[in-house]
Amino acid sequence: xGALIRVENVSRRYGEVEAVKRLSFEVAGGxxxxxxxxxxxxxxxxxxxxxxxLKPDEGRIVINGHDTLEExxxxxxxxxxxxxxTGLYGRLTPVEFLRYFxxxxxxxxxxxxxxxxxxxxxxxxxEFVGRRCSxxxxxxxxxxxIARALLNDPPVVILDEPTVGLDIVxxxxxxxxxxxxxxxxxxxxxxTHILSEVELVCDRVxxxxxxxxxxxxxxxxxxxxxxxxxxxxxxxCLIGELAAS
Amino acid sequence: MRASxxxxxxxxxxxxxxxxxxxxxxxxxVPILMYPAILILVTQVASMQDAELREKTSKIQVVNGEExxxxxxxLRQNGELQVxxxxxxxxxxxxxxxxxxxxxxxxxxxxxxxxxxxxFRSVEETSRLAxxxxxxxxxxxxxxxxxxxxxxxxxxxxxAKPLDIVVEDASxxxxxxxxxxxxxLPFLVVVTVLLGAFYPAIDLTAGEKERGSIQTxxxxxxxxxxxxxxxxxxxxxxxxxxxxxxxxSMTLMLGTIGLGKLGDLELKLTAxxxxxxxxxxxxxxxxFASLVLAVAVIARDFKDAQNLLTPVMLLCIxxxxxxxxxxxxxxxxxxxxxxxNVILLMKEILxxxxxxxxxxxxxxxxxxxxxxxxxxxxxLFGQEEVIVxxxxxxxxxxRPTGVRGQKLPAISEALAWYSVGFILxxxxxxxxxxxxxxWGLLITLWVVLLLPTLGLSRxxxxxxxxxxxxxxxxxxxxxxxxxxxxxxxxxxxxxxLWLPENVLPMPKEMAEEMAKLFVEPSSTAGWAWxxxxxxxxxxxxxxxxxxxxxxxxxxxxxxxxxLVLVTALTFxxxxxxxxxxxxxTMLGLVMGLLVYRSxxxxxxxxxxxxxxxxALLFGERIGEQLVGGFPIGVFAGAFGVAAVGFxxxxxxxxxxxxxxxxxxxxxxxxxxxx
Numbered sequence: 001x002g003a004l005i006r007v008e009n010v011s012r013r014y015g016e017v018e019a020v021k022r023l024s025f026e027v028a029g030g031x032x033x034x035x036x037x038x039x040x041x042x043x044x045x046x047x048x049x050x051x052x053x054l055k056p057d058e059g060r061i062v063i064n065g066h067d068t069l070e071e072x073x074x075x076x077x078x079x080x081x082x083x084x085x086t087g088l089y090g091r092l093t094p095v096e097f098l099r100y101f102x103x104x105x106x107x108x109x110x111x112x113x114x115x116x117x118x119x120x121x122x123x124x125x126x127e128f129v130g131r132r133c134s135x136x137x138x139x140x141x142x143x144x145x146i147a148r149a150l151l152n153d154p155p156v157v158i159l160d161e162p163t164v165g166l167d168i169v170x171x172x173x174x175x176x177x178x179x180x181x182x183x184x185x186x187x188x189x190x191x192t193h194i195l196s197e198v199e200l201v202c203d204r205v206x207x208x209x210x211x212x213x214x215x216x217x218x219x220x221x222x223x224x225x226x227x228x229x230x231x232x233x234x235x236x237c238l239i240g241e242l243a244a245s
Numbered sequence: 246m247r248a249s250x251x252x253x254x255x256x257x258x259x260x261x262x263x264x265x266x267x268x269x270x271x272x273x274x275v276p277i278l279m280y281p282a283i284l285i286l287v288t289q290v291a292s293m294q295d296a297e298l299r300e301k302t303s304k305i306q307v308v309n310g311e312e313x314x315x316x317x318x319x320l321r322q323n324g325e326l327q328v329x330x331x332x333x334x335x336x337x338x339x340x341x342x343x344x345x346x347x348x349x350x351x352x353x354x355x356x357x358x359x360x361x362x363x364x365f366r367s368v369e370e371t372s373r374l375a376x377x378x379x380x381x382x383x384x385x386x387x388x389x390x391x392x393x394x395x396x397x398x399x400x401x402x403x404x405a406k407p408l409d410i411v412v413e414d415a416s417x418x419x420x421x422x423x424x425x426x427x428x429x430l431p432f433l434v435v436v437t438v439l440l441g442a443f444y445p446a447i448d449l450t451a452g453e454k455e456r457g458s459i460q461t462x463x464x465x466x467x468x469x470x471x472x473x474x475x476x477x478x479x480x481x482x483x484x485x486x487x488x489x490x491x492x493x494s495m496t497l498m499l500g501t502i503g504l505g506k507l508g509d510l511e512l513k514l515t516a517x518x519x520x521x522x523x524x525x526x527x528x529x530x531x532x533f534a535s536l537v538l539a540v541a542v543i544a545r546d547f548k549d550a551q552n553l554l555t556p557v558m559l560l561c562i563x564x565x566x567x568x569x570x571x572x573x574x575x576x577x578x579x580x581x582x583x584x585x586n587v588i589l590l591m592k593e594i595l596x597x598x599x600x601x602x603x604x605x606x607x608x609x610x611x612x613x614x615x616x617x618x619x620x621x622x623x624x625l626f627g628q629e630e631v632i633v634x635x636x637x638x639x640x641x642x643x644r645p646t647g648v649r650g651q652k653l654p655a656i657s658e659a660l661a662w663y664s665v666g667f668i669l670x671x672x673x674x675x676x677x678x679x680x681x682x683x684w685g686l687l688i689t690l691w692v693v694l695l696l697p698t699l700g701l702s703r704x705x706x707x708x709x710x711x712x713x714x715x716x717x718x719x720x721x722x723x724x725x726x727x728x729x730x731x732x733x734x735x736x737x738x739x740x741x742l743w744l745p746e747n748v749l750p751m752p753k754e755m756a757e758e759m760a761k762l763f764v765e766p767s768s769t770a771g772w773a774w775x776x777x778x779x780x781x782x783x784x785x786x787x788x789x790x791x792x793x794x795x796x797x798x799x800x801x802x803x804x805x806x807x808l809v810l811v812t813a814l815t816f817x818x819x820x821x822x823x824x825x826x827x828x829x830t831m832l833g834l835v836m837g838l839l840v841y842r843s844x845x846x847x848x849x850x851x852x853x854x855x856x857x858x859x860a861l862l863f864g865e866r867i868g869e870q871l872v873g874g875f876p877i878g879v880f881a882g883a884f885g886v887a888a889v890g891f892x893x894x895x896x897x898x899x900x901x902x903x904x905x906x907x908x909x910x911x912x913x914x915x916x917x918x919x
Contacts (some may be wrong), residue, residue, distance in 0.1 A: 076466035085457030093265040103253040104465040
């Protein structure tokens with residue numbers, strides 16, 4: 001399957017600080033790619049550029065054939081993006097929240113309730129679907145948020161640290177939903193700090209450090225390149241914090 | 246911009262706002278209950294205090310007087326005064342002290358003027374009342390004494406009263422009541438509408454950032470203008486509800502609860518006054534909602550927004566307070582100052598009733614400032630800094646919208662330039678034209694309109710040929726423009742004469758002023774100069790702005806019908822007269838149709854120049870014929886020629902297509918429209 005996300009030599013500055021430097025990688029349909037990097041590596045900036053929230057200073061990003069600068073609206077229609085925050089509206093219920101975004105996506109009226117019903121079932125939201133979002137637990141909020149990202153059945157899904165602050169059960173639930181997305185042929189990119197999660201779901205990883213691209217490849221390639229069996233050590237080695245064996 | 250998306254956003258924002266107790270409190274409780282309650286309470290307490298004060302007798306001490314002094318005896322007969330004789334006491338012990346020393350020393354010569362010294366304390370209500378009561382008593386005593394003195398000399402009393410003054414108020418009781426209401430109601434409405442807009446504007450913008458949902462919203466396939474449009478509609482609705490609730494509550498209070506009379510004043514809101522007040526509340530809500538939204542969007546969080554908006558509130562309230570002062574009336578210059586204009590209009594309506602030209606000026610100027618504020622809000626809200634949750638900056642407004650390959654102006658740019666042009670035309674254009682009509686008009690058209698339009702297009706790096714529709718027209722389109730330009734002016738002239746007579750009578754003074762403006766030239770050279778200024782120049786400059794820049798900007802978001810209609814309305818409103826609005830809008834419709842069908846601005850330029858030129862040359866003659874009786878032959882001929890022109894232009898195939906210009910043209914998807 002062809003690349004659904006294509007990042008080509010992308011750079012972005014904030015004043016004097018170069019947050020992302022000539023970053024390039026691709027994500028194909030039917031694969032989950034983990035975007036790894038320590039704090040300040042430029043992961044969130046890179047994801048925001050893919051979601052058209054920020055513009056690259058150089059290079060280009062193409063999402064399912066649409067350039068983020070030239071066709072931002074078309075890109076957004078092809079993309080399920082979840083920010084670092086859950087981004088819910090506290091005074092709406094999960095159903096009202098999902099209905100709102102379905103209408104913004106111009107989902108046909110007769111399809112909206114059916115799709116929300118599917119997502120409520122898929123994300124096991126029955127018990128809290130009528131409560132206001134402000135009253136939900138962190139895990140429940142995260143489920144609603146991911147359901148929102150998948151609302152218009154997008155071919156590309158980008159999630160910014162979707163398991164932060166979640167307990168093991170909720171994390172497992174989120175990871176499971178990513179696997180289902182991959183099985184449905186979506187191209188999924190998610191940023192995380194948690195290497196055990198990467199090992200559980202990722203087909204490939206992209207490692208960033210200080211705005212630069214450091215590595216792209218499968219977990220096996222990561223181990224073989226560094227000569228480390230432990231993923232943590234391999235990661236440290238790739239960002240230059242540990243010498244290769 | 247999709248209306249359906251704007252509606253979805255507005256409804257969601259309203260739902261959320263209505264679930265928020267603070268918004269409900271400010272929207273419903275404050276205007277319906279609190280303000281009227283405060284007004285009733287203040288009126289009642291003030292009237293009770295006044296009554297209580299007037300029931301008290303004033304304690305007066307007379308020093309250097311005696312029991313049988315004529316003045317003391319006279320004052321003792323006054324039931325409102327309690328007079329005591331004595332040596333000088335502390336002034337605090339009495340409401341007033343009268344010193345009769347000078348009088349007592351002089352004895353009682355019958356024709357002298359006697360000095361009385363009255364001590365009182367101006368800072369005390371009771372002492373001021375004592376002074377007023379004494380003044381009244383002295384005046385009565387004086388009148389009686391003068392009459393006695395004249396009578397003792399057998400002189401008529403009129404000798405000391407050369408003028409018999411009778412002052413009558415020509416204002417009726419309702420007008421005086423309106424004047425009183427005009428000094429309270431506008432300010433109250435402004436504060437209510439502002440308060441109504443204040444909290445939701447913060448909640449919907451800075452609140453959205455604080456709660457972290459703004460990026461989620463911006464990741465949806467919608468544009469910044471749609472987001473701002475939806476949020477604006479929600480804020481506007483809440484501000485309107487607040488203003489209307491306040492007006493309803495006041496009406497109820499004045500009409501039903503029996504507070505409609507204050508002394509001999511009639512505090513009555515009649516149906517036409519209520520309708521006009523309704524319009525002014527809508528206008529003020531339109532503007533304030535856009536203003537608070539434009540400021541709130543750049544705030545980092547709730548607290549930051551409150552810090553930014555508080556000075557804005559003060560800036561709105563202070564001019565409002567000044568406008569309330571006696572002597573401030575609505576003039577054309579003040580009609581363009583947002584906020585102040587509406588307060589002055591309300592005052593005018595409450596006292597004199599509706600003046601349609603004032604209403605039109607205030608509504609149209611508020612409309613353009615609202616558009617400007619919304620365009621600013623939209624540009625600010627679309628900034629990356631705002632989207633990622635930081636504070637926005639007005640400096641970034643100067644950043645050209647132009648992204649890769651932008652050819653046409655964005656809708657926001659077209660509307661913003663129209664709004665700025667409107668304000669420039671009013672201040673610079675009116676000033677230059679008042680000094681010299683022809684030179685002023687020439688400067689207005691070429692320097693105020695055309696040059697900045699071209700400069701802005703260069704700055705935005707637009708494709709000038711595309712933006713100004715500089716295509717060569719087909720022969721058929723050019724002929725259609727020729728036919729329409731030679732005939733439509735007769736139809737519009739008839740309309741311009743019929744409307745003031747039958748629908749909207751123009752005030753006599755205004756008609757006389759307008760007649761004075763244009764003096765018919767006496768030479769051929771004079772006519773050439775007039776035609777260049779008043780026919781050729783508008784055909785170039787106004788067309789470049791309206792059927793060029795504004796038309797091309799609006800083309801990106803409006804369907805063809807709306808495109809022609811909105812361009813015509815902006816053109817009509819630009820002439821700043823409600824009496825000319827209909828005629829100029831009609832001409833605007835024809836010119837919009839010509840450009841839409843032919844794709845060429847030259848057709849509308851030809852039409853415009855012909856229309857103005859022929860109206861100048863033969864307008865008066867047609868006017869005379871129309872006044873003398875309807876010249877059916879001329880009218881039918883003009884109608885026939887125009888009909889052929891419409892058919893010919895209808896046969897043209899528009900190069901713009903049938904639907905609004907959307908994203909497919911990749912080059913046109915800019916961040917301004919995001």
